[in-house]
Amino acid sequence: MDGPLSDLPTSLASPAAPPLDSAAREAIELMFFAYRDFTDVADRILEDHDLGRAHHRALYFIGTNGGITVGHLLEILNITKQSLARVLRRLIDSGLVTQRVGASDRRQRLLLVSAQGQTLLDELIEAQRVLLVRAFEHADPASLSGFRQVMLSIMTEEDRQRFEPLLPPESTKTTRAA
Amino acid sequence: MDGPLSDLPTSLASPAAPPLDSAAREAIELMFFAYRDFTDVADRILEDHDLGRAHHRALYFIGTNGGITVGHLLEILNITKQSLARVLRRLIDSGLVTQRVGASDRRQRLLLVSAQGQTLLDELIEAQRVLLVRAFEHADPASLSGFRQVMLSIMTEEDRQRFEPLLPPESTKTTRAA
DNA sequence: GATTTATGTCAACAGTCCTGACATATCTTC
DNA sequence: GAAGATATGTCAGGACTGTTGACATAAATC
Numbered sequence: 001m002d003g004p005l006s007d008l009p010t011s012l013a014s015p016a017a018p019p020l021d022s023a024a025r026e027a028i029e030l031m032f033f034a035y036r037d038f039t040d041v042a043d044r045i046l047e048d049h050d051l052g053r054a055h056h057r058a059l060y061f062i063g064t065n066g067g068i069t070v071g072h073l074l075e076i077l078n079i080t081k082q083s084l085a086r087v088l089r090r091l092i093d094s095g096l097v098t099q100r101v102g103a104s105d106r107r108q109r110l111l112l113v114s115a116q117g118q119t120l121l122d123e124l125i126e127a128q129r130v131l132l133v134r135a136f137e138h139a140d141p142a143s144l145s146g147f148r149q150v151m152l153s154i155m156t157e158e159d160r161q162r163f164e165p166l167l168p169p170e171s172t173k174t175t176r177a178a
Numbered sequence: 179m180d181g182p183l184s185d186l187p188t189s190l191a192s193p194a195a196p197p198l199d200s201a202a203r204e205a206i207e208l209m210f211f212a213y214r215d216f217t218d219v220a221d222r223i224l225e226d227h228d229l230g231r232a233h234h235r236a237l238y239f240i241g242t243n244g245g246i247t248v249g250h251l252l253e254i255l256n257i258t259k260q261s262l263a264r265v266l267r268r269l270i271d272s273g274l275v276t277q278r279v280g281a282s283d284r285r286q287r288l289l290l291v292s293a294q295g296q297t298l299l300d301e302l303i304e305a306q307r308v309l310l311v312r313a314f315e316h317a318d319p320a321s322l323s324g325f326r327q328v329m330l331s332i333m334t335e336e337d338r339q340r341f342e343p344l345l346p347p348e349s350t351k352t353t354r355a356a
Numbered sequence: 357g358a359t360t361t362a363t364g365t366c367a368a369c370a371g372t373c374c375t376g377a378c379a380t381a382t383c384t385t386c
Numbered sequence: 387g388a389a390g391a392t393a394t395g396t397c398a399g400g401a402c403t404g405t406t407g408a409c410a411t412a413a414a415t416c
Contacts, residue, residue, distance in 0.1 A: 023314065023322070024307040025242070026341070030329040032235070033337040035213045036256070040334075052402050057210070064203070070363060078214070083404050085364065107362045107413045129202040135331035136201070143324025144201070146317055150325040151208040153313035156218075159211040163204070230371050248394060261373050263395065285382045285393045 041127040049094075049120065054079075054087045056124060059113065062097055063121045067110045069102070076162075096120060219305040227272075227298065232257075232265045234302060237291065240275055241299045245288045247280065254340075274298060 042056055061076050062068055070088070074081055088111070091097040096117035102108030113121060136144055152160050220234055239254050240246055252262055266289070269275040274295035280286030291299060314322055330338050 021307070024310045025303070026326075027310050028238075028303065028306055029341070030326065031213060031216055033334075033340065034329040034332040035209060037334045037337055038209055038332050054403055060206075071361090079403085080405065081363070082365080082406085086403080102362095105362080105414070107411095109363070125203070125206065128206055129199070131332050132202045132205045135328045138331040139324055139327040142320055143327050146321025146324025147328040148204075148208065149317040149321050150313045151212040153316045154212045154216050154309050156211075156215045159215055162211065163207070232372060249392090257372085258374065259394070260375085260396080264372080280393090283383070283393080285380095287394070 038128060038131060041131060042124050045120075045124055045127055051090070054083070055091055058084065058087050058091060059096060059117060059121050060124070062091075062111045063113045063118065066112055067100070069108045069110060071108075073111065091117070216306060216309060219309060220302050223298075223302055223305055229268070230265075232261070233269055236262065236265050236269060237274060237295060237299050238302070240269075240289045241291045241296065244290055245278070247286045247288060249286075251289065269295070 039053065043053065046052060046056055057077060058073065061073055065072070070081070070084070074084055077084065088097065092099065095114055098112050098114050100110045100112060102110055139147070152163060217231065221231065224230060224234055235255060236251065239251055243250070243254075248259070248262070248266070252259055255262065266275065270277065273292055276290050276292050278288045278290060280288055317325070330341060
């Protein structure tokens with residue numbers, strides 16, 4: 001009495017589905033569970049500071065892009081300025097992030113992580129790094145680059161470009177060697 | 179004027195950080211962007227039906243576990259029953275999910291995806307499958323298994339077990355071959 | 357000086373998750 | 387069969403995060 005719906009032919013929406021079907025299904029679940037558990041370790045730390053995931057993301061990208069402008073941060077996060085404003089307000093009020101007037105353009109607010117903010121950020125990164133190091137230890141270097149390739153390919157071209165300075169100048173784009 | 183904070187020694191929170199540091203940082207970002215873009219393609223479809231991500235997740239796991247009980251679904255999703263109730267109500271009211279009284283235990287509500295729900299679910303899976311197929315085409319089979327290994331290793335042991343029937347009976351646990 | 361740009365702010369609404377407290381049927385056990 | 391445990395539901399209220407729409411200000415640019 002369980003599972004009569006799961007093996008119906010994939011006829012309606014996917015016309016003649018390629019064989020990758022079950023692999024894709026598994027990957028969908030891998031994404032779900034891995035991402036959930038990955039964010040969970042950070043969420044637990046954030047709880048102690050009464051911060052949410054949005055604060056984490058903002059803090060992270062400010063930390064790795066010291067002096068970033070609000071506009072650029074908005075581009076990375078892809079949320080509205082009103083959403084970001086709420087989050088930034090909190091980070092600034094609690095002293096985790098500071099701001100400085102732009103040197104060349106005084107309209108800009110350059111965002112910086114404070115010493116206190118860096119301590120929290122280090123803690124957050126460390127928590128996730130532990131998971132990743134463990135994951136990388138279980139996988140050989142080839143697997144690691146496979147992971148990287150797949151993740152990059154899943155992304156939007158726009159997001160993929162954020163990583164390109166790190167990519168070897170090979171083609172991961174249209175050249176399918178066939 | 180950009181980046182004075184990003185290269186400070188990792189002295190505060192991570193005692194003597196291994197060399198994997200920059201790889202870990204990159205992986206953190208890979209997770210963020212890949213997951214975001216991966217869910218985005220589904221979110222766009224869901225918008226047309228005025229449904230959210232929570233509805234997607236519930237629909238998905240009901241679809242791949244036809245006749246699942248509310249309790250089991252709660253275990254998978256790891257949310258409270260009040261949260262799930264709201265989501266299920268909507269799915270049932272809109273005819274995407276149906277329920278049936280448990281055969282052996284009449285307290286149970288067995289959840290099933292309706293034909294209409296299956297159509298939507300197929301559409302959602304197809305959208306993400308397209309991304310994955312493209313990603314898998316760009317990566318050789320070894321890379322694919324590397325992706326899989328890393329994602330599995332990131333997870334909680336508990337979640338990893340959900341995949342174990344599919345895993346070869348090797349040890350990905352404590353055996354580090356050293 | 358007029359326009360555009362970078363940023364902020366007020367207000368309202370929606371989705372998702374949480375906690376706490378009760379209620380109801382239905383098993384299970386003594 | 388009565389008592390307790392279990393599966394599920396529901397009401398109430400609160401928090402975080404994201405959205406839209408409208409308006410405000412300062413600084414850059416033309």
